[in-house]
Amino acid sequence: MTMIFGIPLQAFMGQLLIGLINGSFYALLSLGLAIIFGLLRVINFAHGAQYMLGAFAAYLLLAYAGIGYWPSLILAPVIVGFAGAVIERLFLRRLYDLDPLYGLLFTFGLALTVEGTFRYLYGSSGQPYAQPAALAGAVNLGFMFLPIYRGWVVVVSLVVCLGTWLLIEKTKLGAYLRAATENATLVQAFGVNVPVLLTLTYALGAGLAAFAGVLAAPIYQVSPLMGSSMIIVVFAVVVVGGMGSIMGAIITGYVLGIAEGLTKVFYPEASNIVIFVIMAIVLLIRPAGLFGRDA
Amino acid sequence: DGASDGKVKIGILNDQSGVYADFGGKSSVEAAKMAVEDFGGKVLGVPVEIVDADHQNKPDIASNIARQWYDTEQVDAIMELTTSSVALAVQAIAKEKKKINIVTGAATTDLTGKACSPYGFHWAYDTHALAVGTGGALVKQGGDSWFFLTADYAFGYSLEQQTSDFVKSAGGKVVGSVRHPLSNQDFSSFLLQAQSSGAKVIGLANAGLDTSNAIKQAAEFGITQGGQHLAALLFTLAEVHGLGLEAAQGLTLTEGYYWNLDDKSREFGKKFFARTGKMPNMIHAGTYSAVLQYLKAIDKAGTDDTEAVAKQLHELPVDDVFARGGTVGPNGRMIHDMYLLQVKKPADSKEPWDYFNVLATIPGKEAYIDPAKSGCALVN
Amino acid sequence: MATLLDVQGLNAWYGESHILHGVDMRVGEGETVTILGRNGVGKTTTLRTITGIVRSRKGKLTFAGKDMMQVPLHKTAHRGIGFVPEERGIFSTLTVSENLMLPPVVASGGMTVEEIFELFPNLYERRNSAGTKLSGGEQQMLAIARILRTGVRMLLLDEPTEGLAPVIVQRIGEVLRQLKERGMTILLVEQNFRFASRIADRFYLMDHGQMVSEFPVGELPQRMDTLHKVLGV
Amino acid sequence: MAVSATQSNAMPRVVLSARGLRRDFGGFTAVKNVDLDVHDASVHALIGPNGAGKTTVFNLLTKFLQPTSGTITLMGTDITRTAPDKVARMGLVRSFQISAVFPHLSVLDNVRVALQRPNKLSKQFWRPLSALDALNDRAEQLLAKVGLFKERNAIAADLSYGRKRVLEIATTLALDPRVLLLDEPMAGMGHEDVGVVSALIREVARDRAVLMVEHNLSVVANICQHVTVLQRGEILAEGDYATVSADERVRQAYMGSEEG
Amino acid sequence: MTEITETIRPEKSRTALSVQAAFLIIGLLLLLLAPFFFYPIFLMKLLCFALFACAFNLLLGYTGLLSFGHATFFGGAAYFTAHAVKEWGFSPELGILVGVAGAAILGLVMGFFAIRRQGIYFAMITLALSQMFFFFCLQAAFTHGEDGIQSVPRGQLFGVLDLNSSTNMYYFVLAVFVVGVLIIWRFINSPFGMILKSIRENEQRAISLGYSVAHYKLGAFVMSAALAGLAGAVKSLVFQFATLTDVAWQMSGEVILMTLLGGIGTLIGPLFGAGLVVTLENYLATSEFPVTIITGIVFMVCVLIFRRGIIGEFYASRLGRKLGFVYRR
Numbered sequence A: 001m002t003m004i005f006g007i008p009l010q011a012f013m014g015q016l017l018i019g020l021i022n023g024s025f026y027a028l029l030s031l032g033l034a035i036i037f038g039l040l041r042v043i044n045f046a047h048g049a050q051y052m053l054g055a056f057a058a059y060l061l062l063a064y065a066g067i068g069y070w071p072s073l074i075l076a077p078v079i080v081g082f083a084g085a086v087i088e089r090l091f092l093r094r095l096y097d098l099d100p101l102y103g104l105l106f107t108f109g110l111a112l113t114v115e116g117t118f119r120y121l122y123g124s125s126g127q128p129y130a131q132p133a134a135l136a137g138a139v140n141l142g143f144m145f146l147p148i149y150r151g152w153v154v155v156v157s158l159v160v161c162l163g164t165w166l167l168i169e170k171t172k173l174g175a176y177l178r179a180a181t182e183n184a185t186l187v188q189a190f191g192v193n194v195p196v197l198l199t200l201t202y203a204l205g206a207g208l209a210a211f212a213g214v215l216a217a218p219i220y221q222v223s224p225l226m227g228s229s230m231i232i233v234v235f236a237v238v239v240v241g242g243m244g245s246i247m248g249a250i251i252t253g254y255v256l257g258i259a260e261g262l263t264k265v266f267y268p269e270a271s272n273i274v275i276f277v278i279m280a281i282v283l284l285i286r287p288a289g290l291f292g293r294d295a
Numbered sequence B: 001d002g003a004s005d006g007k008v009k010i011g012i013l014n015d016q017s018g019v020y021a022d023f024g025g026k027s028s029v030e031a032a033k034m035a036v037e038d039f040g041g042k043v044l045g046v047p048v049e050i051v052d053a054d055h056q057n058k059p060d061i062a063s064n065i066a067r068q069w070y071d072t073e074q075v076d077a078i079m080e081l082t083t084s085s086v087a088l089a090v091q092a093i094a095k096e097k098k099k100i101n102i103v104t105g106a107a108t109t110d111l112t113g114k115a116c117s118p119y120g121f122h123w124a125y126d127t128h129a130l131a132v133g134t135g136g137a138l139v140k141q142g143g144d145s146w147f148f149l150t151a152d153y154a155f156g157y158s159l160e161q162q163t164s165d166f167v168k169s170a171g172g173k174v175v176g177s178v179r180h181p182l183s184n185q186d187f188s189s190f191l192l193q194a195q196s197s198g199a200k201v202i203g204l205a206n207a208g209l210d211t212s213n214a215i216k217q218a219a220e221f222g223i224t225q226g227g228q229h230l231a232a233l234l235f236t237l238a239e240v241h242g243l244g245l246e247a248a249q250g251l252t253l254t255e256g257y258y259w260n261l262d263d264k265s266r267e268f269g270k271k272f273f274a275r276t277g278k279m280p281n282m283i284h285a286g287t288y289s290a291v292l293q294y295l296k297a298i299d300k301a302g303t304d305d306t307e308a309v310a311k312q313l314h315e316l317p318v319d320d321v322f323a324r325g326g327t328v329g330p331n332g333r334m335i336h337d338m339y340l341l342q343v344k345k346p347a348d349s350k351e352p353w354d355y356f357n358v359l360a361t362i363p364g365k366e367a368y369i370d371p372a373k374s375g376c377a378l379v380n
Numbered sequence C: 001m002a003t004l005l006d007v008q009g010l011n012a013w014y015g016e017s018h019i020l021h022g023v024d025m026r027v028g029e030g031e032t033v034t035i036l037g038r039n040g041v042g043k044t045t046t047l048r049t050i051t052g053i054v055r056s057r058k059g060k061l062t063f064a065g066k067d068m069m070q071v072p073l074h075k076t077a078h079r080g081i082g083f084v085p086e087e088r089g090i091f092s093t094l095t096v097s098e099n100l101m102l103p104p105v106v107a108s109g110g111m112t113v114e115e116i117f118e119l120f121p122n123l124y125e126r127r128n129s130a131g132t133k134l135s136g137g138e139q140q141m142l143a144i145a146r147i148l149r150t151g152v153r154m155l156l157l158d159e160p161t162e163g164l165a166p167v168i169v170q171r172i173g174e175v176l177r178q179l180k181e182r183g184m185t186i187l188l189v190e191q192n193f194r195f196a197s198r199i200a201d202r203f204y205l206m207d208h209g210q211m212v213s214e215f216p217v218g219e220l221p222q223r224m225d226t227l228h229k230v231l232g233v
Numbered sequence D: 001m002a003v004s005a006t007q008s009n010a011m012p013r014v015v016l017s018a019r020g021l022r023r024d025f026g027g028f029t030a031v032k033n034v035d036l037d038v039h040d041a042s043v044h045a046l047i048g049p050n051g052a053g054k055t056t057v058f059n060l061l062t063k064f065l066q067p068t069s070g071t072i073t074l075m076g077t078d079i080t081r082t083a084p085d086k087v088a089r090m091g092l093v094r095s096f097q098i099s100a101v102f103p104h105l106s107v108l109d110n111v112r113v114a115l116q117r118p119n120k121l122s123k124q125f126w127r128p129l130s131a132l133d134a135l136n137d138r139a140e141q142l143l144a145k146v147g148l149f150k151e152r153n154a155i156a157a158d159l160s161y162g163r164k165r166v167l168e169i170a171t172t173l174a175l176d177p178r179v180l181l182l183d184e185p186m187a188g189m190g191h192e193d194v195g196v197v198s199a200l201i202r203e204v205a206r207d208r209a210v211l212m213v214e215h216n217l218s219v220v221a222n223i224c225q226h227v228t229v230l231q232r233g234e235i236l237a238e239g240d241y242a243t244v245s246a247d248e249r250v251r252q253a254y255m256g257s258e259e260g
Numbered sequence E: 001m002t003e004i005t006e007t008i009r010p011e012k013s014r015t016a017l018s019v020q021a022a023f024l025i026i027g028l029l030l031l032l033l034a035p036f037f038f039y040p041i042f043l044m045k046l047l048c049f050a051l052f053a054c055a056f057n058l059l060l061g062y063t064g065l066l067s068f069g070h071a072t073f074f075g076g077a078a079y080f081t082a083h084a085v086k087e088w089g090f091s092p093e094l095g096i097l098v099g100v101a102g103a104a105i106l107g108l109v110m111g112f113f114a115i116r117r118q119g120i121y122f123a124m125i126t127l128a129l130s131q132m133f134f135f136f137c138l139q140a141a142f143t144h145g146e147d148g149i150q151s152v153p154r155g156q157l158f159g160v161l162d163l164n165s166s167t168n169m170y171y172f173v174l175a176v177f178v179v180g181v182l183i184i185w186r187f188i189n190s191p192f193g194m195i196l197k198s199i200r201e202n203e204q205r206a207i208s209l210g211y212s213v214a215h216y217k218l219g220a221f222v223m224s225a226a227l228a229g230l231a232g233a234v235k236s237l238v239f240q241f242a243t244l245t246d247v248a249w250q251m252s253g254e255v256i257l258m259t260l261l262g263g264i265g266t267l268i269g270p271l272f273g274a275g276l277v278v279t280l281e282n283y284l285a286t287s288e289f290p291v292t293i294i295t296g297i298v299f300m301v302c303v304l305i306f307r308r309g310i311i312g313e314f315y316a317s318r319l320g321r322k323l324g325f326v327y328r329r
């Protein structure tokens, strides 16, 4: 049998694939985070909470309205995105003129409140959510037994990431947004309704997080804590990718997912800090992150 | 000479809003209140009062509250004490202040070992009992080769260590193990390693959401269908409920209590359910038992003086819905039977919360460390 | 000449500091008017208040006969006012072409991109580099060029020649004259007196947040003494 | 306009020099083959069309940018690889094209921050702030010189743009640098300040070297003994103002039809 | 960011100064008498957190660097001191020294990586590095994982003062707190502090004036880390244990809340912020309200409408200004 670094090639391929699947979640989450940061200069600490809300929305839609996975995939992000829009309109908007750390602190408080509320209502041990019947089962790839649902996650997240990137980087909308980041007043003086754009942006970011949440619901426990355990890692991904760089966030998400997956095989004890170690190294060599523009 | 201040006050100190809130939480407070009511609401002619606090998993808050309770609020005993750092800190304070504490929520055997106290008791379970139950008893059922998925911190190590000792002494073997980070979301990497190890049993030496996620993903990767067995080393009814039978079926675990064991326990379970909306796990029932026993001890001693009550607690047999024929060792360990349980298939579950088949009963003497060997300085 | 911009008793504040104390001025359709004044008298503030960027303001402000006081900032451009700020406001995350294409076209009659590049060949050369990687002067050109595309009726220019090489200043002067011929209305704030005197029809002299005098270009020679005193020209 | 050269010695010594300076940004070369000698006790102007590379040369000389190739020597020491703060401590201090003050400090404190540096005071975290009062006289003197004395207790952010530039020059002078690099010091200044600052520059240049970028040609003509014209990153012409302004290429690339 | 300067200026009136002196004396008196009215452990905890918040504020309020990893120094020092005292039998003062030195070294390492970036980048880097330290503490043997280092002896201070008496312990903690605040006060109102301020205002300009910005920032970072460590070290003696909660990132969040509540950039604001948070936590522990929800709401309200914090709002109020306090944006 062919061996790679002392493990069979087949197992290696399996682990690579699994890393890619996790990377899909990192990519989706860090994409949303990068959009919100890049365009609103807000470090969205509530991103984990919004991810969790997406999963919970799916669960609640099923439990109370009998709405299944497929409609939820659209509905939950819309609901969470709408909630995000409301938050932006009512609160975040007042913080744009201030030092960005106030945005960070506000969303931190928001995350505490939302997670606290769900913990209070639904306990901490989580809720069950089954896989959609159409994606149940698994295929034998020869080197591993791949649950079909996981394959779906990889495909759909790639599509969504690329679509979002195109939307932001390749359209006029993207130019407005990036310009508004730097000098919103001026862009407004040019005749662009910046406040509405910013609201939509935050809603988009929150919606992406919720989308990742719905994707995660059949894999992970739908628990109030699912976001907070993820958020810090995702922050690190965004820092490595270069804050505000959207493509950077996507690519880094996948790459670090794989890096983490491989660490789980070769040196599992380090798998929770490997991303931070990579971050430290990257920052030493390229302070702006892999894809970041110089500050 | 009766109760010193015209009142007997019991404090339930635990996590009510954090990760362990389902484990004990507010429901433990309810269990304590049920015990007081079942005892008649009074002891030695004075009323019994339950107070409670949420320590938020922070030992300094717990320590602050414990001191304040003992010093200024005439609390006579503090119970539950989820999380080992909290339990150890409060037990140290109780020892210094010569007050009673009874731990039902924490797992560490240190409470009745190195850190034991003449006034401290450990009631519902500990890591040793879990290891004996799941590790030892399961081998006898044929699960003789093991692979561990271990949370990478002291609690995980000690569960793995103790369990593999029992696996080996029961004639089984450990074919491997992998350490995963705490609060890990994705277990597929580790599960693949476990899968390819070919072990008959995959032991989950972790807790809470980590265990839930591992079980859920094991189902996804077809691990149980492939003939391997999952054994959770610290898992209770509350978490099985959160996971659902679909994902949890076939899982084995050890608890000191199951509501659907017999009529007596069913009756308690239903009463508890009526008040909390869920069936009790071993922490809830254990807290009920601890409060009840504490009141019995005061009654027997005729006083709420710490020394006298502690003496009674050590001597009185424990016989209630939680423990049948339990005894308390000189190190404060309450020794009672444990049950090896297996989660039913969805089709076999006859009613809500009907989750377990009892695979075996582990006698208390086997389940718990012999006080003489516990390392507690009070035992000689 | 029909009045395009009419300002009466305009007051403005930054936080608690009162900067404009009742500015009165009007600009006719197709006219080029220059505001002169020492540093810090409120020239920039006047432009920012007219645009609506400074929102704590009082007074009367009409453009093309319509009240502008209640118009939200993002609608001013659509009414036909284009603003070139003193600090230029080039976006670093956008390329030169993206910067150029950024402001939405609000009316027909603006210059085409080809015309603009012809006017400013430097920009054409650097069209794909990041906006703020341009030199100071190139940024100034870009800032003016950007507005010319949108088809606004009136340009507010804040010190457009600051930091520019004399050739460029001349070129900008020519451009402004060309625009004027096309009927563009221009309100200019300028320290470069020589430059201003070549293109303006009329002057306002500003001091302490008010217009202290007003005169047409023809009166310039007899005013030189006063200007000398006030501006040190 | 005549150049009022006040050279006492025939040949003042070179304090700052660059040889073969080059800087690429990606594929674009902003500066190439620049040889530059800045002499003591003189004002040297660097002029050229926008985008010619003047600010880039400043950034290279002060080490805010690393040259792609070439060497820089400051008073006999090679500083091609030295950190910018070190270069400043060696006596080469610059101002910025976009005004750079400490906005929330008072005008006086802005100057004191600079005065504090050569005094070793800046590292002393155990001394009270009043230790800095010793610097007040000097600071006020400097402010008086640039005409900012009245505003000494104002917060820098509240100054108008032009006054900020004046403050920046005062702060730069406070370091008593050997070589002073001024990037468009007069840009955005009112006419009254232009006069004051020109006089000031002329005065400080009596015993130090000044290199300045300036588009105001009358200023260049008045106070600069030496002029270097850059175009597209390369030196187009050199000499005194009369020579340079007579050069047809310079007129075409930079000055246009009019003069001064 | 809002900044409040407390520099005493010569033009400040005599009366203003004496009012402030009076405030100071009354405050000190209250602290001296407090143990007769409040539960001493509670007060000690409050003072430890207050010092922690003051140390944190040294960095945020005066250099504009928001660290999201200060738990590392607080909790790290707690572990070091607890270990030195319990396992090596060190005296309390030596134990504290070990803790402070350890925190300073951690500060040096974390600072080395973090000060290269500013603003939110800085915050994220400190957060990530402190997560690494958290995982280290979780796995390292000497911390005893989730059990923590328990039953740490308080011992005899300088061999004479028995710290097991809670009165003695309280006055010791109070002394440490006062000394700590004095150090911070001196530090920010020093020539060095002036440079820190100017770096925050305009880093490029500070470099061009010849300041090696990295050294100054690192200096402030290490100072802040060491003082946070001092707070953590003393706390481990007060409670006689050191546990994981003190190095978890939630602790870093909590200290931010305290500072924000009290007033960023005010010298004594964090004392009030800490007081409020600690009281709130204790109160909520026995109330029906879920703690995290309330904490979260407090955070949001604070950021939205109470940005200057208790002391900042007071300074900026009419009364505060009349009394001669300066609040500046």
Ligand SMILES: Nc1ncnc2c1ncn2[C@@H]1O[C@H](COP(=O)(O)OP(=O)(O)OP(=O)(O)O)[C@@H](O)[C@H]1O
Residues within 6 Å of the ligand: C014, C015, C017, C019, C037, C038, C039, C040, C041, C042, C043, C044, C045, C046, C086, D157, D158, D159, D160, D161, D162, D163, D188
């Ligand atoms: N954002 C602001 N906040 C507070 N005061 C300001 C602000 N901007 C400008 N000022 C003050 O308002 C006054 C007018 O400023 P303005 O910028 O309008 O002057 P100006 O005439 O354009 O001067 P300059 O020729 O220097 O550009 C000045 O005293 C200035 O200090």
Ligand SMILES: Nc1ncnc2c1ncn2[C@@H]1O[C@H](COP(=O)(O)OP(=O)(O)OP(=O)(O)O)[C@@H](O)[C@H]1O
Residues within 6 Å of the ligand: C126, C129, C133, C134, C135, C136, C137, C138, C163, D025, D028, D030, D048, D049, D050, D051, D052, D053, D054, D055, D056, D057, D097
């Ligand atoms: N960081 C950079 N990256 C890429 N190109 C740059 C960078 N900095 C400057 N340039 C380019 O180098 C050229 C020279 O710029 P520089 O700022 O030195 O011009 P300048 O002579 O100072 O002009 P001005 O008089 O307008 O200030 C310009 O074309 C500019 O676009």
Ligand SMILES: [Mg+2]
Residues within 6 Å of the ligand: C043, C044, C045, C086, C158, D161
């Ligand atoms: Mg202006």
Ligand SMILES: [Mg+2]
Residues within 6 Å of the ligand: C135, C136, D054, D055, D056, D097
């Ligand atoms: Mg320049």
